[in-house]
Amino acid sequence: MFEKLQQYIPYLKDADTWILQVFVIVFAALLLDFIQRKILRRVQGQLEKTPNLWDDAFIHAVIKPLSVLIWLAGITIAIEVSGLSSAIMVFEVGVIFVITWTLIRFISFVEVNIIEQQKVLGQTVDKTTADAISQLLRVSIIITAVLVALQSLGFNISAVLAFGGIGGIAVGFAAKDLLANFFGGLMIYLDRPFSVGDWIRSPDRSIEGTVEKIGWRLTKIRTFDKRPLYIPNSMFANISVENPSRMTHRRIYETIGVRYEDSKNLPAIIADVKDMLSNHPEIDTSQTMIVNFNQFAESSLDFFVYTFTKTTDWIKFHEVKQDVLFKITSIVEKHNAEIAFPTSTIHIENEALLHKD
Numbered sequence: 001m002f003e004k005l006q007q008y009i010p011y012l013k014d015a016d017t018w019i020l021q022v023f024v025i026v027f028a029a030l031l032l033d034f035i036q037r038k039i040l041r042r043v044q045g046q047l048e049k050t051p052n053l054w055d056d057a058f059i060h061a062v063i064k065p066l067s068v069l070i071w072l073a074g075i076t077i078a079i080e081v082s083g084l085s086s087a088i089m090v091f092e093v094g095v096i097f098v099i100t101w102t103l104i105r106f107i108s109f110v111e112v113n114i115i116e117q118q119k120v121l122g123q124t125v126d127k128t129t130a131d132a133i134s135q136l137l138r139v140s141i142i143i144t145a146v147l148v149a150l151q152s153l154g155f156n157i158s159a160v161l162a163f164g165g166i167g168g169i170a171v172g173f174a175a176k177d178l179l180a181n182f183f184g185g186l187m188i189y190l191d192r193p194f195s196v197g198d199w200i201r202s203p204d205r206s207i208e209g210t211v212e213k214i215g216w217r218l219t220k221i222r223t224f225d226k227r228p229l230y231i232p233n234s235m236f237a238n239i240s241v242e243n244p245s246r247m248t249h250r251r252i253y254e255t256i257g258v259r260y261e262d263s264k265n266l267p268a269i270i271a272d273v274k275d276m277l278s279n280h281p282e283i284d285t286s287q288t289m290i291v292n293f294n295q296f297a298e299s300s301l302d303f304f305v306y307t308f309t310k311t312t313d314w315i316k317f318h319e320v321k322q323d324v325l326f327k328i329t330s331i332v333e334k335h336n337a338e339i340a341f342p343t344s345t346i347h348i349e350n351e352a353l354l355h356k357d
Helices: 002-014 018-047 053-082 088-120 127-152 157-174 176-191 233-237 260-278 314-334 351-355
Strands: 199-202 207-214 218-222 228-232 250-258 290-296 301-309
Touching: 018 053, 053 088, 088 127, 176 207, 176 218, 176 228, 176 233, 207 228, 218 233, 228 233, 250 260, 250 314, 260 290, 260 301, 260 314, 301 314
Parallel strands: none
Antiparallel strands: 199 207, 207 218, 218 228, 250 301, 290 301
């Protein structure tokens, strides 16, 4: 396109009205940008009505970079017409930038659209994998764009790559912590001990909260008091991480004590509690279930309840646990027994001692 335009540039330079010509070029760029925005906005409205996600992402990605490309072309032509300098090389680098920007925007919009569609369809959304793939694609595009831009500016790419290999050794020593965090993030993506949205905690460190973002250097965790916690990825290679979000069940493990005078009723209480748990709709009977007399405590006869709920949701689990405990209380009361509390009994051997002077 510019080769054809350059054929007319000498004729434009011969005129004394180059300022007017620059004005016309800038006005044409402004008009063309206005028209393309209007057209693309209408096309965007029509494409959003279709179920195809790729065309939506493409139109979103193109709108702003296309405006930049139009203005870049207009400014380049205006500079060539004015005869001040040559801007062809700058235009080539600008085109590479625009294409790179468009591809990065396209990847970002595709990632968002896929995640949103999976949520609407009720499918499981793996944000960690989607984020990892999109970041790798963006990094690949940026590296490729930089190399192509250097080639356009006249640099020898082979020499640049060779220098990068030698300099990489020095950079590796200087930025070993940064590289350790990078490979730590890579191991998180590959091993996947946790994903975005998981509740994790570490018994080795004071780390507990919900994973919000897994970056290449840091992992962002939101603690339960809503404070952000930023953990270098290399740390996860040296600590134990517990992922309660992936538990299959939640456990109810409680000890209940009844009075010593209710010892005769204890076998029937234990049998009824076990029967209640076996018929409870929220208790998973396929898992371990134990209800047994456990010990002679100081002021009570203790039996323990060991069972698992079907739900893993924290709030619902406590509702189920509350219901189980209330039903155990009712069973104890039904057998004319009482739940024990700490008491002390004093035995006086000789009442006459009370009247001793």
